Amino acid sequence: MFVKESRLEGTPHGQLDCTECHVGLDMNKIPHAPKIMAVDCVGCHGDVTDRHAVHKGMLPSSGDTIVQSGKCKECHGSHMSKPLSESCGTCHPDAKASFARSVHGKALMQDIAGAPNCLACHNKNVVSSLEGQSVAELKLAQQRVCLSCHVDNPKVVKRTGPKKSFIVSYEKSVHARALARGNSEAASCVDCHGSHDIEKGINPDASVNRTQISFTCGKCHSEIADQYADSVHGKALANGVAESPVCTTCHGEHKILKHSDPKSPVSAGNVSQQVCGNCHNSVTLSEKYGISSDRFQTFSDSYHGLAIRGGSVKAANCASCHGSHNIKPSSDPTSTINRANIPKTCGKCHPGANKRFAVGKVHVAMASPKAPVLYIIGIAYTLLIVGTIGGMLFHNALDMFRKWRRHLEAHDLHGLYVRMTVSERVQHLLMMVSFFVLAVTGFMLHYPDAWWVKGIRSLSPYVFELRSLMHRVAAVVMVVTCLIHVVYVLFTERGRQLFRDMLPRRQDVFDVVGSIKYGLGLTKEKPKIGRFGYVEKSEYWALVWGSAVMTVTGVIMWFENTFIKLLTKLGWDIARTVHFYEAWLAVLAIVVWHLYFVIFNPDVYPMNAAWLTGTLPEDVLAKEHPLEYEKLRADISEKKRRRPVGNEESEE
Numbered sequence: 001m002f003v004k005e006s007r008l009e010g011t012p013h014g015q016l017d018c019t020e021c022h023v024g025l026d027m028n029k030i031p032h033a034p035k036i037m038a039v040d041c042v043g044c045h046g047d048v049t050d051r052h053a054v055h056k057g058m059l060p061s062s063g064d065t066i067v068q069s070g071k072c073k074e075c076h077g078s079h080m081s082k083p084l085s086e087s088c089g090t091c092h093p094d095a096k097a098s099f100a101r102s103v104h105g106k107a108l109m110q111d112i113a114g115a116p117n118c119l120a121c122h123n124k125n126v127v128s129s130l131e132g133q134s135v136a137e138l139k140l141a142q143q144r145v146c147l148s149c150h151v152d153n154p155k156v157v158k159r160t161g162p163k164k165s166f167i168v169s170y171e172k173s174v175h176a177r178a179l180a181r182g183n184s185e186a187a188s189c190v191d192c193h194g195s196h197d198i199e200k201g202i203n204p205d206a207s208v209n210r211t212q213i214s215f216t217c218g219k220c221h222s223e224i225a226d227q228y229a230d231s232v233h234g235k236a237l238a239n240g241v242a243e244s245p246v247c248t249t250c251h252g253e254h255k256i257l258k259h260s261d262p263k264s265p266v267s268a269g270n271v272s273q274q275v276c277g278n279c280h281n282s283v284t285l286s287e288k289y290g291i292s293s294d295r296f297q298t299f300s301d302s303y304h305g306l307a308i309r310g311g312s313v314k315a316a317n318c319a320s321c322h323g324s325h326n327i328k329p330s331s332d333p334t335s336t337i338n339r340a341n342i343p344k345t346c347g348k349c350h351p352g353a354n355k356r357f358a359v360g361k362v363h364v365a366m367a368s369p370k371a372p373v374l375y376i377i378g379i380a381y382t383l384l385i386v387g388t389i390g391g392m393l394f395h396n397a398l399d400m401f402r403k404w405r406r407h408l409e410a411h412d413l414h415g416l417y418v419r420m421t422v423s424e425r426v427q428h429l430l431m432m433v434s435f436f437v438l439a440v441t442g443f444m445l446h447y448p449d450a451w452w453v454k455g456i457r458s459l460s461p462y463v464f465e466l467r468s469l470m471h472r473v474a475a476v477v478m479v480v481t482c483l484i485h486v487v488y489v490l491f492t493e494r495g496r497q498l499f500r501d502m503l504p505r506r507q508d509v510f511d512v513v514g515s516i517k518y519g520l521g522l523t524k525e526k527p528k529i530g531r532f533g534y535v536e537k538s539e540y541w542a543l544v545w546g547s548a549v550m551t552v553t554g555v556i557m558w559f560e561n562t563f564i565k566l567l568t569k570l571g572w573d574i575a576r577t578v579h580f581y582e583a584w585l586a587v588l589a590i591v592v593w594h595l596y597f598v599i600f601n602p603d604v605y606p607m608n609a610a611w612l613t614g615t616l617p618e619d620v621l622a623k624e625h626p627l628e629y630e631k632l633r634a635d636i637s638e639k640k641r642r643r644p645v646g647n648e649e650s651e652e
Contacts, residue, residue, distance in 0.1 A: 074090065098197040099196040102197050103199055103200050114155045114156040126145055136183060136184040139179055139186075139190070142189060142190050146190075150167050169254045170254040172255055173254060173255050175188070175256060192207060193207060194207050210242070210246045213246045214247055227325040227326040228247070228326075230326065231325060231327045232327055232328055243279070243285060250271075268308075268313050269313050272318045273296075276296060277296040277300075280292075280293070281295075281296040281297065294363070297365070299318065301365065302364075304320075306446060307464065309449060310444065310467070311448075312464050320349070321336060321337055321345055323336050342357055342358040342362075343355055343357050352565070353561065353564070354565050356569070357565070357568075359568030360570030360571075361570075364573055371573075374573060374574065374577045377577050377578060378577065378581065381578075381581035381582075382581075388585065389588045392592045392593045395515070395516070396593070397519075398515075399515070400596070400601070402519055403601065403602035417621050418614060418615055419614060419615060420610050420614045421614060423488060427481055427484060428611050430477060430480075431478065431481050432611075433474075434481065438475060438478065438583075439583065439586075439587050441470050441474065442471060443583075444456065444467050446580065472558065475551075478551075479551055501530070502532055502536070502540050508533070508534040510527070511529065512534050514526070515527055528626040528627045529626065529627060535597055538593075539589075539593065542586075542589060546582060549578065549579075549582050550579060553578050553582070557572070557579060560572060563575070598611070603620060604620055
């Protein structure tokens with residue numbers, strides 16, 4: 001016998017007879033209310049204590065009844081028909097209102113599978129610490145409740161969007177690790193997302209919305225939040241610039257790592273490329289907000305940027321100069337990059353930095369018209385390189401074409417005529433080795449992403465430091481070799497004769513013209529060259545000039561603190577620009593000009609071995625230096641003529 005349209009229908013008690021709960025009830029008597037017997041809930045629900053552990057103080061005792069205490073009725077209603085949210089909301093109206101507005105509450109109202117109700121989270125103690133339980137352990141318990149849906153429930157994972165890997169990446173974060181160590185102040189799910197008022201990140205009111213994230217993080221990092229609010233980024237965000245970076249833009253969301261962790265995007269080696277470069281290398285943002293899009297590129301091309309790309313963790317990055325959270329425009333007097341503050345900022349790495357460090361642009365591109373002096377130097381050197389190397393290629397092409405038409409005569413690498421003494425060969429060897437070491441280690445710095453540089457870097461994590469050391473050692477060797485040569489030229493007879501023979505003469509001009517005419521087939525006779533022709537002379541004086549320029553600019557770059565004080569930052573940049581282009585000119589000249597005449601010249605192929613043996617074969621000397629050959633033959637004849645009768649000395 002059931003009451004019509006009973007409120008029990010649809011509840012766990014819907015199939016029970018009234019008398020099963022109301023003992024002694026006589027349904028035939030009207031009215032029956034006075035005869036209703038008290039209900040003993042605990043009589044049926046013996047496990048009520050375990051199931052209601054959170055509200056122990058409100059539980060009825062054995063034999064207690066609804067009529068007598070009303071305790072069960074307060075939450076469940078008289079016929080167990082009161083909705084759960086309404087039941088909990090009776091005592092927790094604020095939580096009820098927040099939950100109703102939350103993404104969980106809305107999903108529950110829409111009857112979406114997996115949507116949590118109050119007991120889904122509160123069926124375990126995740127509100128206050130139990131006896132002997134620390135706050136950190138409580139937060140870990142809350143975390144497990146969140147993961148039980150967002151990681152372990154396939155329906156929830158599929159519907160909510162974020163991948164499981166993204167959610168669990170929190171466990172590798174600095175926050176999760178600190179929490180696991182017992183740090184109760186470490187951020188957990190609830191600290192960032194809230195509890196009853198959880199909203200999706202796209203909701204402007206959500207605690208993890210980009211407009212609110214600095215306040216959320218600021219609950220623990222208040223000082224940093226204040227710095228950010230006063231920064232150019234914080235002010236831009238406050239003014240409605242949606243693209244302005246916030247905490248999670250730089251640090252990440254769930255997998256936030258320490259800045260000292262090499263895998264962290266804000267580590268010294270990553271912050272410029274992985275964080276700052278994303279915005280300051282953007283053409284879209286440049287066009288929209290008028291910010292310079294070349295800032296990251298000019299930094300990457302600077303010594304600091306090249307050093308970082310080469311693997312250095314000590315070189316200055318964006319944050320080293322601009323700050324991290326307190327980034328301000330250079331026009332702000334309190335900015336670390338304000339012209340008045342640059343000496344102090346640079347002084348962190350360059351002790352004794354003075355006001356001259358602020359002379360010249362910091363973000364400067366050598367090939368940009370925005371830096372007129374450097375731009376002019378770059379254009380001039382480009383024209384010089386194209387003209388010089390182009391002329392060399394043209395000359396060599398003509399020379400090789402004519403010589404390959406001759407019959408290649410095999411010859412012994414050991415000749416009879418002395419071309420280079422031991423002293424000269426040692427000087428040549430030192431210069432050759434130091435030159436190639438300087439070229440390789442120098443271009444490693446400027447082109448750290450080149451395939452061959454990456455291959456070298458893969459050999460050891462200390463390649464960058466070794467590169468720097470090797471470059472400087474090679475520079476010292478080259479300078480010392482130059483000084484040895486100066487002493488050789490000044491204080492030895494052969495050295496003085498070498499210098500005299502290397503001096504340019506008017507005949508050299510005629511020899512150049514004659515060689516070109518011969519190469520073009522306009523004449524059948526090739527100019528006769530003496531001990532040193534225009535080829536050797538151009539190489540020699542180019543080496544003298546290049547060594548002087550590279551030494552001066554190299555010293556300026558090496559002792560940057562001293563010379564920026566003396567020459568300004570602009571002066572240092574000029575030295576760096578000249579050093580770079582002079583290096584290219586020297587390397588290309590050696591490859592195109594010198595190596596051709598020493599190796600690929602058909603008359604000496606496979607190699608002119610004079611730099612190893614010190615001598616030249618007779619046929620090579622006769623072809624390449626006919627005047628020198630004729631002179632040596634004349635000297636030998638003169639010696640033979642003056643030799644006493646009976647002297648058996650050989651001509652050698």
